[in-house]
Each structure stands twice: as C-alpha cells, then as structure tokens.
Amino acid sequence: MLSEAAGLAVLAAVSPTAILVSAVFLGAANPHRTVLIYLFGAIVVTVIMATVVFVALHAGHLDKLHQRQPRYGLRLGLGVLMLAVGAYLFKRGPKPPDPKKKKSFMSRLLARPGGKAAFIIGLVVYAPSLTFISAIQVVATAKESLADSILGIAVVILITVMFVWLPFILYLIAPERTSGLLRRFDAWLRAHGHVLTTGALVIGGVLLTIDGILGLTGVVS
Numbered sequence: 001m002l003s004e005a006a007g008l009a010v011l012a013a014v015s016p017t018a019i020l021v022s023a024v025f026l027g028a029a030n031p032h033r034t035v036l037i038y039l040f041g042a043i044v045v046t047v048i049m050a051t052v053v054f055v056a057l058h059a060g061h062l063d064k065l066h067q068r069q070p071r072y073g074l075r076l077g078l079g080v081l082m083l084a085v086g087a088y089l090f091k092r093g094p095k096p097p098d099p100k101k102k103k104s105f106m107s108r109l110l111a112r113p114g115g116k117a118a119f120i121i122g123l124v125v126y127a128p129s130l131t132f133i134s135a136i137q138v139v140a141t142a143k144e145s146l147a148d149s150i151l152g153i154a155v156v157i158l159i160t161v162m163f164v165w166l167p168f169i170l171y172l173i174a175p176e177r178t179s180g181l182l183r184r185f186d187a188w189l190r191a192h193g194h195v196l197t198t199g200a201l202v203i204g205g206v207l208l209t210i211d212g213i214l215g216l217t218g219v220v221s
Contacts, residue, residue: 002152007207008135009159011200016193018042018125021110022167023182028113035168037115041122042161049128050136050153057140064143069216071141076212078134082205085130086198094194122164131204132160 025034062071109117139152158165171178189196 002139002155004207004211005135005138005152005156006159008131008138008204009156011204012129012131012135012156012160013162014196014200015125015129015163016189016196018161018163019167019182019189020186021121021125022164023179023186024110025113025118026167026171026179026182031171033115034113034118035164035171037118038122039161039164039168041119042126042164043122043157045123045126045128046132046157046160049132050157053133053136054140054149054153057137062141072212072215074137074141074212075134075208076216078130078137079205079208079210079212082130082134082201083209084205086201086205089194089198089201126161131200132156134204134208135160 021038022035025031025038028034057074060070061067062074109121135156136153139149139156142149142152144152167178167182170181
C-alpha cells in the first residue's frame, strides 16, 4: 500500500510551478519566513483534502473486502481520467507567452512575496491534483489499521510538498549554491514544465488503469 501511494505522491510532487515558486521565495527579502508560510499553506490544503477523501471513501466502506469491485472501479476511473487529461495536455501543447495578456493572479502575488501572499500561493499551488487524490485513495482503500492509514497519509503529504521543504533545507545548508542551482533550474523548467506535468499524469494514469483492470479481473486481491 505505502509503496504505491508514495509512488503516486512523487508524481503529484512533480509540479514545475511549485519549484518555481520556491525559487522566487528563496530569493525574497525574508526567505525563511516566506518559505515556511508557503509550506504551511501547502500543508493546510493537502491535509484538508486528504481528510475529505479518506473520510468519504471510508464512509462508502471501500476499504472492506466485499467492496472489491467499487474499489478497483474507482482506481480504473481515476486512471482513465488521468490519461484523458494527459492526452488533452499533450495535444494542446504548451501555451505560448502572450505579452498583451494581463498578469495572472499568481504573478501578482509573486511580485510582492509577503506572508499573506505566500500562504495563499501555498493553497493555490497545492490545490488537490488527480495524482494526489489517487495517492490518498490508495491509502484510504487499503485494508490497514487507522494508525497505519494516518502514517500513510502523512508520508503522502510529506512527499507531495517535498519541493517546498527540500529546497529550503538545502538553502539552509548552502544558501548561495542552492539559489544559483534554482535559478539555473528555473530556465529548464520553463522550457520543459509542460512535458513534466503531462508525463506525470500519463504515468500515474497507466499505473492506476492497470491496477484497476487487474483488480476487477481478480488477478490481484
């Protein structure tokens, strides 16, 4: 259970926007406070969504042995949905920059990276994704004790927000080197972010679709 959930959480963590925001905040006037508030916002929204998904699936008893069909049907449905979104993004391609377009809400917040802005950005950037919901449903539908489920959810959240706390820890150890690395990485992400996002959705969709089919056909229990 935990390995599958952790794998999906890694895919959920692959967010170019999250990494770019971390790079901006680490270059702010008060990086320690700003990044910690950003992390707090990310944790708040992921904890709330994880709780909602966990409670909803337990209310439907999808963790019970006799609910095999609904459990694997849910995984298959999520997998197909992720593949569909991934295919749409691949077909659409990356959006070209539009110099005439007004600055987005996110851009306006990043232009003035204070505590309130950092918290709101944490909420927005880590608003629940399909990969995150899929990781939580693996934990919620597993036949585990409540303590093990809580541990599994904590691991999923920790991995999902790792591109907030990991750059921050590296910054505390080597601030100049980390800032330089993130600046160089920034350009690469802007060029390849669309591929990363699409790839994460497709990989997660393939894994969940296969898992759902195997479960529905009785190959796995």
